[in-house]
Amino acid sequence: MIDASVHLPSSLWIGYNVIIEHGVIIGENVRIGHHSVLLSGTIVGDGVMIGCNTVLGCQPFKNARVRHDVSEQGSLVIGNESRIGNGVVIYAGSTLGEGAMIGDLASVRERTHIGHSTVVGRSATVECRTTIGDRCLIQTGAYITADMIIEDDVFIGPEVSTSNDKYMGRKPYELAGPHIKEKASIGNNATLLPGVTIGREAIVGAGSVVTKDVPDNATVVGVPAKLMSRDP
Amino acid sequence: MIDASVHLPSSLWIGYNVIIEHGVIIGENVRIGHHSVLLSGTIVGDGVMIGCNTVLGCQPFKNARVRHDVSEQGSLVIGNESRIGNGVVIYAGSTLGEGAMIGDLASVRERTHIGHSTVVGRSATVECRTTIGDRCLIQTGAYITADMIIEDDVFIGPEVSTSNDKYMGRKPYELAGPHIKEKASIGNNATLLPGVTIGREAIVGAGSVVTKDVPDNATVVGVPAKLMSRDP
Amino acid sequence: MIDASVHLPSSLWIGYNVIIEHGVIIGENVRIGHHSVLLSGTIVGDGVMIGCNTVLGCQPFKNARVRHDVSEQGSLVIGNESRIGNGVVIYAGSTLGEGAMIGDLASVRERTHIGHSTVVGRSATVECRTTIGDRCLIQTGAYITADMIIEDDVFIGPEVSTSNDKYMGRKPYELAGPHIKEKASIGNNATLLPGVTIGREAIVGAGSVVTKDVPDNATVVGVPAKLMSRDP
Missing domain, CATH: 2.160.10.10 (Hexapeptide repeat proteins)
Structure with missing residues (x-):
């Protein structure tokens, strides 16, 4: 039709x-x-x-359990x-x-x-109100939550997971997705907690769980993710 | 038509x-x-x-490698x-x-x-014979295996993974999915092993790997997941 | 039509x-x-x-950021x-x-x-140029990257993630996916790094991050994955 x-x-x-x-x-x-x-x-x-x-x-559509606005x-x-x-x-x-x-x-x-x-x-998913810069690679099966900022030239590996609600639906909360700065790279299946900032050209190792901010140019790995090295 | x-x-x-x-x-x-x-x-x-x-x-349909019943x-x-x-x-x-x-x-x-x-x-998946309670949030990309019981008001974060076969297809085995009790919350990208019970109002941290039962009201984090605190 | x-x-x-x-x-x-x-x-x-x-x-199709060949x-x-x-x-x-x-x-x-x-x-994904053997089980939501070799009778659990680019798009690099040998089993939500070999009948625990080769018959667990035991 x-x-x-x-x-x-x-x-x-x-x-x-x-x-x-x-x-x-x-x-x-x-x-x-x-x-x-x-x-x-x-x-x-x-x-x-x-x-x-x-x-x-x-x-958009929702049911009684979903908080976001679904206006036309x-x-x-x-x-x-x-x-x-x-x-x-x-x-x-x-x-x-x-x-x-x-x-x-x-x-x-x-x-x-x-x-x-x-x-x-x-099979990747990008949630509402998120901004993704130019020339980024968001790989297969990655989950990009709502209210995220992803700057230019970012690499996000396959099956990376992000979140924006530190109370997991238990309390009212201003949702805050991660902020990933220019040229940062996130390894496959890494987990980013709500509101963390990943610095410019930082590297997050595959499978890491990032619980706090990562400085510019830093490399972090592990659960929870710890600093491996930092370029000057 | x-x-x-x-x-x-x-x-x-x-x-x-x-x-x-x-x-x-x-x-x-x-x-x-x-x-x-x-x-x-x-x-x-x-x-x-x-x-x-x-x-x-x-x-339902299957091939020679799949065990479950596919009757009409x-x-x-x-x-x-x-x-x-x-x-x-x-x-x-x-x-x-x-x-x-x-x-x-x-x-x-x-x-x-x-x-x-x-x-x-x-993009979430719910496998066969699983029961999910009322008012639950099963977030984007979560994998809910077969034979699970999820009680009321449970939160399951994005890309959480569950399993029900501890022998990974090597031996015949009575499949047993996790049991998640009322008001429990599972952080994003956490991994639950076959047959574990997550207690009432328990919290599993993002990216954790849960290898044994989690008591009521407990918080567990890490790989393997360990007790962080327990409310009385 | x-x-x-x-x-x-x-x-x-x-x-x-x-x-x-x-x-x-x-x-x-x-x-x-x-x-x-x-x-x-x-x-x-x-x-x-x-x-x-x-x-x-x-x-196949692509845009300016994708390297692979998309000839007819x-x-x-x-x-x-x-x-x-x-x-x-x-x-x-x-x-x-x-x-x-x-x-x-x-x-x-x-x-x-x-x-x-x-x-x-x-909801599983198999990328280009990958070979998967006979009688394998690639479970729900698993991500099988490009240029992988998976031999016969392999089990890959739900939401397993693999990768083939150790520079995460930063440098030109001959892409190399993991090689998984006969009868190996990979637990749910495990992460495999580029180019690793998983030996014959080896077992990778759920949620593990495999950063180097796993010998035949070995069991590895954790982040990064370490040897648990090795059958003679």
């Missing part, structure tokens, strides 16, 4: 059974795979490629030349920079910003 | 290309997103909202006012309590029970 | 809204669930069962009697042995080989 009011450029390649709702805007030289769904308000830049069975522009979100804006895989879910009210890539079966929530040329790996 | 024998209430909002098989029952004020599939025997309560590209009521399962029953995301997979023979929420790309197997107002986060 | 040139055996059971592109070959007694997509070049053996909303035979891949070959779940994504240029099983929401990249009777669990 393609809403009759949507302009389909002649350069568009479109698969079978694609749904395009009212108010969607599609740039030049776009490719949309079979069974993908573009919900109202989705804006697709030039040269974007979208796989099969992907859902773009969802509105504005457009999902997908930058030029972005690549979006198969089975992906991306919410309304977010923006993807130019040349960003979202892997298969990944999901990105509302009010996030993904920088240009950044990769969000397959 | 909507089976001709299924009653569609006039209050139903239904997307494009939805499949509703023979024997499905749909309550009042239900919303079903584009491309979702309701297989035979699915029972949807009043006020339920279902996203796009979701599959409800699958039958009965109905999947979805309680009133439940919220089910996009790209979700839920099996036949399970029940969701009133107001439960299942996040995008999560999957829930057969013969499970999810309590009322409980959240199963995005 | 089913391409007119594709031969559909009379023994085929096919759901609604299935897409079968030009050049797909389908064996006898195959079952394909609703909304699944078989892209050009997919070859499906006899007795294969495929769930709903699954995408088979995708071509050849066929995806699915062995006889394989079982493929719902919401699965499998790339062109890979082979699944006879009786393999791929769980719901799992993804398998190009140029991989999955051995006969092997299980890739739900």
Whole structure:
């Protein structure tokens, strides 16, 4: 079903059974795979490629146990030349920079910003209100919690886990996700506690549990993570 | 394709290309997103909202390496006012309590029970024959193994991992998942070994590996997890 | 949409809204669930069962930050009697042995080989150019990186994480995934560093971080993983 009011450029390649709702805007030289769904308000830049069975522009929802605001979100804006895989879910009210890539079966929530040329790996999850800089690599299966700041050129390894609620739902609390500074690298399956700051060009070893701030240029490893060395 | 024998209430909002098989029952004020599939025997309560590209009521399957029973399962029953995301997979023979929420790309197997107002986060997995109480928060990417008991008001952090087979497939063994008692909290990326009991209101620190039972009200941290403090 | 040139055996059971592109070959007694997509070049053996909303035979894609080759891949070959779940994504240029099983929401990249009777669990990810032997169990949510060798009868627990880039994207580097030898078992949520070898019948404890090679028959646990015992 393609809403009759949507302009389909002649350069568009479109698969079978694609749904395009009212108010969607599609740039030049776009490719949309079979069974993908573009919900109202989705804006697709030039040269974007979208796989099969992907859902773009969802509105948030919740039940009685969830605290966050789920008011109606504005457009999902997908930058030029972005690549979006198969089975992906991306919410309304977010923006993807130019040349960003979202892997298969990944999901990105509302009010996030993904920088240009950044990769969000397959089956990774980015929660709401998080900002990710340019040229970052968020690897497969990583969990990026809400209210995080990830600066430019950060590497986050596969299955890294982050959190933003130190009381684990027991008390009201101003949620605070980790802040990861420019060019820091987080090894696979590391665990970051709420509110920690990872310094510029710092390295967190694979499997480490980071319970406090890591200085710029430092390397930390272990459970809990301890300083290994610090470049001057 | 909507089976001709299924009653569609006039209050139903239904997307494009939805499949509703023979024997499905749909309550009042239900919303079903584009491309979702309701297989035979699915029972949807009043006020339920279902996203796009979701599959409800699958039958189990296996190959030669899998031990569990895959006999034909009965109905999947979805309680009133439940919220089910996009790209979700839920099996036949399970029940969701009133107001439960299942996040995008999560999957829930057969013969499970999810309590009322409980959240199963995005990309989380709940295996077969597991019971989850009321008002629990199972966060994004958590892995809830088969044969677990999770009591009411439990918090399970993102990417927590559980297991039920201490011989890792080497020997025949009565599978035993962890038992998590009322109001316990498990920090993100913690690992629970087969058969451990986590006591009432106990806290397991982020990234900990729990190899033995945790008493009521205790806090444990580390690899292996050790007692930090114990409230009287 | 089913391409007119594709031969559909009379023994085929096919759901609604299935897409079968030009050049797909389908064996006898195959079952394909609703909304699944078989892209050009997919070859499906006899007795294969495929769930709903699954995408088979995708071509690889990338953006400026990704190093691997994304040239056009050849066929995806699915062995006889394989079982493929719902919401699965499998790339062109890979082979699944006879009786393999791929769980719901799992993804398998190009140029991989999955051995006969092997299980890739739900929401697990297998990256490109990796070889997995026969009768392996790769459990739910496990992350199998690129360029890995997994021999026969290996057990990999839920949410295990592996990596293949010791410089975490900072330097050019010949990527090297772990090598897991016959009958080894990796406990849930363990972390394997790039290039480590896990010996024959070795055991890695749950939650361990493996930073160096593990000898045959050894058991290692902890962060970093240390030798517990060694059978003669």
